[in-house]
Amino acid sequence: MAGLPALNALPPRPASPFPGPRPELTSFDDRLASLAAVFPLYDLRNKHSLREFHGLELGLCLMLFILEKMLHFEPCTYEDAEGFVAAVVPRLTGKQISRTEGVQLTQKLLDELTNQGRPFIYEFHSPLDGQDHQIKFRLLEQQPLSLPDRDTVSIRLTETGLDLLFKSREIYRDLQFSVMQLYLDQQIRRGTFEGALQTVNELGVAVTTMELEVEALRDQIRRNVVEAVEAPAYQRLINRMKQQLDRERETFANLISLVRETRRNLASAPSGEDERLASVERLDRRLYEVAQRHLDLFNHKLELNLLVEEALLASLRSTLTVRFHLEKEFLAEVLRQNPPGQVLTRVGLLPLLRVRLPRLLGLNTFLGPQALIGRERERPPEAVPEEMDEAARRELEAAEEERQARTVDLLQRCLRLLLEPLTTGSAVHLSRVLAGAALDGWPEEEVRAFVYLVLLLHQAGKIPAYLPWDYVPGGSDLAEFALYQLLQKEPSLAGLGVVTVAAGEGTVTLPYGIEITDLVLRRGDGDAV
Secondary structure, three states, rough: OOOOOOHOOOOOOOOOOOOOOHHHHOOOHHHHHHOOOOOHHHHHOOHHHHHHHHHHHHHHHHHHHHHHHHEEEEEEEHHHHHHHHHHHHHHOOOOOOHHHEEEHHHHHHHHHHHHHHOOOEEEEEEEOOOOOOEEEOOOOEEEEEOOOOEEEEEEEEEEHHHHHHHHHHHHHHHHHHHHHHHHHHHHHHHHHHHHHHHHHHHHHHHHHHHHHHHHHHHHHHHHHHHHHHOHHHHHHHHHHHHHHHHHHHHHHHHHHHHHHHHHHHHHHOOOOOOOHHHHHHHHHHHHHHHHHHHHHHHHHHHHHHHHHHHHHHHHHHHHHOOOOOOHHHHHHHHHHHOHHHHHHHHHHHHOOOOOOOOOOOHHHHHHHHOOOOOOOOOOHHHHHHOOHHHHHHHHHHHHHHHHHHHHHHHHHHHHOOOOOHHHHHEEEEEHHOOOOOOOOHHHHHHHHHHHHHHHHHHHHOOOOOOOEOOOOOOOOOOOHHHHHHHHHHHHHHHHEEEEEEEEEEEEEEHHHHHEEEEEEEEOOOOOOO
16 A cells, blocks of 8 residues: 555664573563463453353352363263353352353353363563564363263363463462472483572572561461461461471482482583583582571471460460459459349359458458459568578578589580580581480480570580680570580590581481481581581
């Protein structure tokens, strides 16, 4: 047509503003394709003929019905869909529909979900190449079906429809971590190391997400422990930690072994594999970092259990110390129920009377205001003796000195158990320290004290096993005092230097079902295990 420029005369498309591919956008097209599967369902909200029937909800219900049929290896016929829609519509709208309306509604719904037999096509502009692309998919497929009594149509979910429903389940979120680990294993075996590094980074994000969930649960437990423990999020996280952490830890160990074996093979291969070897080394370092953070989740699980126990005890103590007003909260409620005289006497009056009745009983002695002294209120000055009896004071001091002596002795036993293996080696794992049933026979409170000391040492990161050091006697830190006394008594331990404490691989199970991360203790020379 006249007046229109030729195609070859059109101005060239502007170049992409990105000088090169962005690594964070490499999976943009695939991710958008996964998101597009929900577009047809969401479009049902805007269909005028389906608006009064809640098209989005009804469409998802029908897809779930078809999935249930497929799980039982039964064909979902057109008549089955009609019967299901007729049964579900009253639940959504609160009113019955006729058979004719059910047939028309089912036909309309299937036409929308199958796009009149054509694939859904959505266009998008990709930031990777600056070009327009298309996404094609089907949610449902229909096929002719011959039954003994009639010919009909069977309805099935396509791979895209199945994937959409699978991703909408909570179990998909719980199993996503394990699926990513299996995917990483396949990437390493195929030699796609750059893609494997991206998968490891995604695993790191998943670990961070779980750490944030644990932190959020800590805050909820501190605010209201009862509501937090009964919440589905707490139960789901605890069940996941119980059922999957061990399996995920073993998978991480296998992946690390596979990566290191691959690195050894590439290192011994002929020249020309330098770039792949560098990629594997980066993958090895990053995978080890993520695995260590995953091991810390075992400590988070133990800390979460201890926090719940402490919060429940605090809540119980608070409940038992709540004060109430006898007249307003107890006697008023009894009178409001208008009980018979004998019941009123037995329930409302007798509990308020004194055990030893005075000779002259006045009603104001129990009907007057109740004098309640809170525990937090200080005693009257006359009730507190000005000076404690000397014998009682000496007895109290002796009991306190005995308690501190027992605590220091227990701390020295724990520290000696941890440090003695380093006198013959440069490093030792906690699992090796406890391999010889070192804690067998210890009471539960002493084992828990050992665990608490180990957690404190892990947080500190080092143990000053040397003399002299600037220790000021008289402090309140009994662990520091116990270590100082132990080093003075045993010079062999005082020559270890600065002992570093770091998380290792795996976990250690202690008596009474306690489980902690396997720590690594190293002497000051820094030699490896």
